[in-house]
Amino acid sequence: xxxxxxxxxxxxxxxxxxxxxxELPADVVSVLQRAYAEETSAVAKGEFENIFENLxxxxxxxxxxxxxxxxxxxxxxxPPDVPYSAELYEAAAEGVRRATVSVPxxxxxxxxxxxxxxxxxxxxxxxxxxxxxxxTFSVTVLPKGAGSENMSQIKMMLPSEVGGIADFVCExxxxxxxxxxxxxxxxxxxxxxxxxAPALAKEALLLPIDSMDEFEQSICxxxxxxxxxxxxxxxxxxxxxxxxxxxxxxxxxxxxxxxxQCWCCRRRRVEL
Ligand code: SF4
Numbered sequence: 001x002x003x004x005x006x007x008x009x010x011x012x013x014x015x016x017x018x019x020x021x022x023e024l025p026a027d028v029v030s031v032l033q034r035a036y037a038e039e040t041s042a043v044a045k046g047e048f049e050n051i052f053e054n055l056x057x058x059x060x061x062x063x064x065x066x067x068x069x070x071x072x073x074x075x076x077x078x079p080p081d082v083p084y085s086a087e088l089y090e091a092a093a094e095g096v097r098r099a100t101v102s103v104p105x106x107x108x109x110x111x112x113x114x115x116x117x118x119x120x121x122x123x124x125x126x127x128x129x130x131x132x133x134x135x136t137f138s139v140t141v142l143p144k145g146a147g148s149e150n151m152s153q154i155k156m157m158l159p160s161e162v163g164g165i166a167d168f169v170c171e172x173x174x175x176x177x178x179x180x181x182x183x184x185x186x187x188x189x190x191x192x193x194x195x196x197a198p199a200l201a202k203e204a205l206l207l208p209i210d211s212m213d214e215f216e217q218s219i220c221x222x223x224x225x226x227x228x229x230x231x232x233x234x235x236x237x238x239x240x241x242x243x244x245x246x247x248x249x250x251x252x253x254x255x256x257x258x259x260x261q262c263w264c265c266r267r268r269r270v271e272l
Contacts, residue, residue, distance in 0.1 A: 006091040009139070012272050013095025016141040017072060018103050020268035021064040024055060027210040028185075028240075028265045035183060035230075035237040044235030051230075051263060066264045069105040070143035072096050072127040075206065077134025089129060092139070096120070096127045108146070130199070140206060140269040148184065148262040151176035154198055157254040165190065165256055166219045172258040173223050173239065178232020181262035183240045185209055186223060189257040192247035200245040201259035206267060209241035216242045230263075240265075 002010070024032075036048035058065040074092055078084060097120045099105055109123045110116060121127070153172045157164065169188060176184075189200025212220060220242040229235025240263065249255060 002091075002094075003087070006087055006094070008272055009088060009091035010094040010098060012139055012270050013074065013092050013141070014098040014102060016139055016268045016270045017096065017099035017105070017143065019270075020141045020143055020266040021069055021099075021103050021105070022058055022062055024065065024265065025267055027208045028263075029055070031209050031240045032183075032263065035240055039230070039236050041229065041233075041235040043233045044230040044237070047230035047233060047235075064103060064105070065266065066145060067106065068145035068147060069103065069108065070145040070266070071108055071149075072099075072105075072121060073142040073144055073202065074127050074129045075140040075142070075203075076129065076131045077136060077138045078131060079135060079137055080133075082137050084131060088131070092129055093122050093127060096122055105143075137272040138269055139272065140267060142202070142206060143266045144202075145262060145264065148176075148180035148260040151180045151260045152198070152201070152258055154194070154255065154257040156194065157256050159252065159254045162254060166222050168256055169219050169242065169258055170222050170226065172260070173228070174226055176260055177228060180260045181264065182228055182232060183230055183237045183263050185261040185263075185265050186219075186239050186242045187259040187261060188219070188242060188244045189259070190244060190246045190254075191249035192255055193249070193253075194255060196247060197255035197257035198259060200247050201257040204243040204245040205259060205261045205265065207243045207245075209243060209265070212241055212243070216244050219244075 039045050100121045107119045109118050109121045109126045187201040187204035189197040223239040228238040
């Protein structure tokens with residue numbers, strides 16, 4: 001018999017996944033609408049219209065926005081009175097299993113070598129769960145599709161190459177081309193270590209995209225000069241936004257990770 005705590009977490013994760021998969025956050029929709037209004041290419045405008053029609057149908061029929069429902073990445077904050085426990089992980093995984101059936105999600109989690117599919121979007125290290133202390137008990141869901149994830153890269157730059165960060169981001173976006181279903185959101189993690197820079201880049205995708213600081217905007221402008229456009233068919237908007245998270249790094253290092261996110265930037269936060 002599951003404990004009330006287990007049930008609460010599993011239900012919250014299942015509900016957050018449902019909401020994330022079927023409706024985009026308001027900031028993402030508003031930036032898509034702004035990009036559509038500013039677009040001058042008829043072909044690109046048509047692709048934005050397809051996106052809006054896709055969103056309308058998903059909401060109306062209560063079905064996932066995209067057939068690639070992704071792998072589930074979870075960010076959990078724990079206040080001091082909620083214990084960090086194995087039960088928390090088990091309950092979160094149960095929420096993913098339930099959502100796989102109820103949303104439904106495509107079973108995407110496989111063994112990396114045998115390619116055996118677990119059938120429930122769970123496995124060793126999956127769902128990917130990040131836990132940190134916080135003022136409230138919250139769960140944020142970030143379903144991540146392979147089309148954009150596969151185009152992500154990390155580079156261990158030299159500290160003297162700090163002026164080349166924007167060049168590296170543009171190289172990654174250019175190499176990705178149409179494959180991550182642009183217009184994309186570019187998460188950039190600067191600093192940390194070889195393992196934490198990509199984590200920073202993914203956390204950057206949780207930030208609201210309807211505003212950018214000067215540094216983010218300058219990289220975004222460079223990316224949009226590439227002209228890849230909506231679905232790679234050319235146009236003014238290749239990236240809806242560039243979001244950056246920084247972490248302290250070794251004095252002799254400059255890790256830079258770029259985590260690409262397609263237009264279908266699904267995320268949902270719930271408080272328990
Ligand atoms: S890249 Fe995004 S929009 Fe394209 S198939 Fe994958 S999840 Fe769907």
